[in-house]
Amino acid sequence: xxxxxxxxxxxxxxxxxxxxxxxxxxxxxxxxxxxxxxxxxxxxxxxxxxxxxxxxxxxxxxxxxxxxxxxxxxxxxxxxxxxxxxxxxxxxxxxxxxxxxxxxxxxxxxxxxxxxxxxxxxxxxxxxxxxxxxxxxxxxxxxxxxxxxxxxxxxxxxxxxxxxxxxxxxxxxxxxxxxxxxxxxxxxxxxxxxxxxxxxxxxxxxxxxxxxxxxxxxxxxxxxxxxxxxxxxxxxxxxxxxxxxxxxxxxxxxxxxxxxxxxxxxxxxxxxxxxxxxxxxxxxxxxxxxx
Ligand SMILES: [Zn+2]
Numbered sequence: 001x002x003x004x005x006x007x008x009x010x011x012x013x014x015x016x017x018x019x020x021x022x023x024x025x026x027x028x029x030x031x032x033x034x035x036x037x038x039x040x041x042x043x044x045x046x047x048x049x050x051x052x053x054x055x056x057x058x059x060x061x062x063x064x065x066x067x068x069x070x071x072x073x074x075x076x077x078x079x080x081x082x083x084x085x086x087x088x089x090x091x092x093x094x095x096x097x098x099x100x101x102x103x104x105x106x107x108x109x110x111x112x113x114x115x116x117x118x119x120x121x122x123x124x125x126x127x128x129x130x131x132x133x134x135x136x137x138x139x140x141x142x143x144x145x146x147x148x149x150x151x152x153x154x155x156x157x158x159x160x161x162x163x164x165x166x167x168x169x170x171x172x173x174x175x176x177x178x179x180x181x182x183x184x185x186x187x188x189x190x191x192x193x194x195x196x197x198x199x200x201x202x203x204x205x206x207x208x209x210x211x212x213x214x215x216x217x218x219x220x221x222x223x224x225x226x227x228x229x230x231x232x233x234x235x236x237x238x239x240x241x242x243x244x245x246x247x248x249x250x251x252x253x254x255x256x257x258x259x260x261x262x263x264x265x266x267x268x269x270x271x272x273x274x275x276x277x278x279x280x281x282x283x284x285x286x287x288x289x290x291x
Contacts, residue, residue: 039220040079040199043286045117047074047089048110050139050275058233059242065234071280072139074114075227076121077217078289081195082129085147086215086227087274089114090139092175093146114143121287125149130194131182132202134229134274135209136162137170144176152182153192153202158211159184168209170246187213205231205260207253208244214260216269222290224269231260233275 050070055062062068077084090108093115097103102111115125125146132153133141163180167173185192187202194200201216208230215227231253232238247253264271273279284290 036080037078037291038080039291040077040217042217042219042222042225042290043076043078043121044280044283044290045074045076045114045286046110046112047087047114047142048072048091048108049277050090050107051109052107057246058237058244060234060236060240064236064240066236067234067277069277070233070275071277072108072110073274073280073283074117074143075215076118076123076128076286077194077200077215079195079197079200081197083123083127084130084132084153084194084200084215085125085128085150086132087134087140087229088131088143088147090142092142108139115146117286131179132194132213132215133158134214134227135212136168136176137209137230138172138175140229141171142175145178148178148182150182152179152184153187153194154184155187155204155211155213157206158209158213159186161210203260203263205229205256207247207249207251207256209248212248212256219290222270224267225290226260226264226269226271228260228271228273230275231257232273235273235276235279238271238273 049072055065055068072090074089075086077086089110091103091105091110093113095103095105096113099113099116102109118125126149128147128150130153131144131147131150133144136158161168162173162176190204192202194202199218203214203216205214206212212229214229214231217225219225233244243250243253263269
């Protein structure tokens, strides 16, 4: 009887202990799995929307556009050899009161923090190996300071513009100022192989900003995908070949577009316009991923 009582008393503690071990074990396993998958993955995060911009800024008329809103995605690339954050949103996580209340700043609205979306798949910003920004505009760099401990992959002309005495147009240096001390790799070649396995490549495509760049992924099942930065904003811009009014160098933008169009055609690469609202709404969002 005493034995049975003891067994009964011990049992809930034992069960709790086992549950705790299982939870910790599975969290560790999940974290580990998230850190080192065997094949390349691309996660797409929801970093908000841009509403109310005048299509005239893009040399387009409202009636030429199927949708005037723009999406703001952020991306995490997970390679067996490490991780790369590509573009980090329009609104810094620090502007959120909590994870449930949307935040609006000028034309931008975000409903979720980037950090919470990373945490959902087992990452903290400090886990991320590399930070890549398509360019310095405010809707691509808002959470840069969160990734100051990552190695920053940037071209000299872009970095120089970001830290010039006169800050660049359409950006807030307070959101990226910590990158000045980050470990940095200055990209000097037309193409840069991020992990050395030929699967993740940053390609120079200047014009929108002096060091604007795009990201090319060779995914095993999805195929070749290009995250095209702001080479285009609307799909109609691509079809009509209109150039925004606020390009750093319009001729360079036109040349980059021609070069990239030839590249995607000859390499059978899908071009994803990052801001394309309709295109983005059809993408799988994290915790789902492309592989
Ligand atoms: Zn831009």
